[in-house]
Amino acid sequence: MARTKEFNEDQALDKAIEIFWHKGYNGTSAQDLVTHLGLSRSSLYDTFGDKQKLFSKSLQRYQQQNQDAVKELLDKSENVKETLHAIFKQAVIESLEDRITKGCFMVNSSVELAMHDEDIAKIVKSNSHTMEEVFTNAVKKGQEAGHISKQLDAKILARFIFNNYSGIRVLARAGERDKQVYDDIVKAVFSLL
């Protein structure tokens, strides 16, 4: 029989996420991928098809990783407002720590490709939909527990939260390094919850 695969496909995908995230789709060349993933050109194309498919798979994997993390945090949480606050604080920390500011892979891809690539558009929409659902359920839970104001519907607040999350990631991608700017936004957002 044949030789077994020597590299882990998921690990390779993680490397692909890194470089696509950093450089974007159009900014990443085939040579970049070969160098960064540590695979030969042939292995790369045999395994993933072409650049577009590799990108699509990378974005899907990124989506799942992030959604799972957020969903688990909120499901487990006994004080949803605090957990949401922690999620935002973490986003701020990442935005400031990251020497090469990458923002959010989903936001970046959405801006660069969603209107030109139907596959990517589908992923972006699926992500928005799921995140809205996750946030809505979380807000409902928080409202029932008395941690979050009932002045606005859960869905409205969920969309509001998601919108500010996107905005913060754009700020990060733009290279904002002043912590006070992020903190001010977070403060304003959570004064509404």
Place this chain on the structure above:
Amino acid sequence: MARTKEFNEDQALDKAIEIFWHKGYNGTSAQDLVTHLGLSRSSLYDTFGDKQKLFSKSLQRYQQQNQDAVKELLDKSENVKETLHAIFKQAVIESLEDRITKGCFMVNSSVELAMHDEDIAKIVKSNSHTMEEVFTNAVKKGQEAGHISKQLDAKILARFIFNNYSGIRVLARAGERDKQVYDDIVKAVFSLL
């Protein structure tokens, strides 16, 4: 002496804004520019230098056009909160009307290029700085007139407003066509002012 210019440089820049806005920097080829601007390759390069310089000039022109419009609206306004609301409503309308969803040229460029091109990064930062100033002054004015809550500092609210504006433009770029989503966000934002 020499022949006079037959095309209007600013009109050509407006055409450049259109196509760069739609396709992004990397997505726009030299041929795209020749076709869309209606200039010959040689005239284009003689006039604007190279692609990067043309992009940079386009973005600067876009920035000035938008800043001037917003600044004038807010300076003239007698009820800043209502004017801000109108600005957001207008952004929503544009997001929904635009058959080819373009989002915001500044946000798009920021995400695509700010971390890889110092010239663009400078323009983005200058834009953020100016918009923050414009919004801060507007909020102050609204707070003094009693139209906007004084619970949060003007600068905090200004950054908060700007962040949600960015978020909405990302939504638009991602192809969101459900008016309710935008309206919900605007409702939440203005419930805080």
Place this chain on the structure above:
DNA sequence: AATTAAACGGAACAATCGTTCCTGAATAAG
């Protein structure tokens, strides 16, 4: 009318793009 500088169309440039293909070595199971 002669001069001069700009605008033009289009050919041509080298470089890079994503992708395919080939060779030979490596490694597993039969």
Place this chain on the structure above:
DNA sequence: CTTATTCAGGAACGATTGTTCCGTTTAATT
């Protein structure tokens, strides 16, 4: 040992990229 499959490496593909150059046309000034 044979066979099957995957690996790496690199040559090569045509297409497209951004850019330059050149010869011609155009029009304002002297």
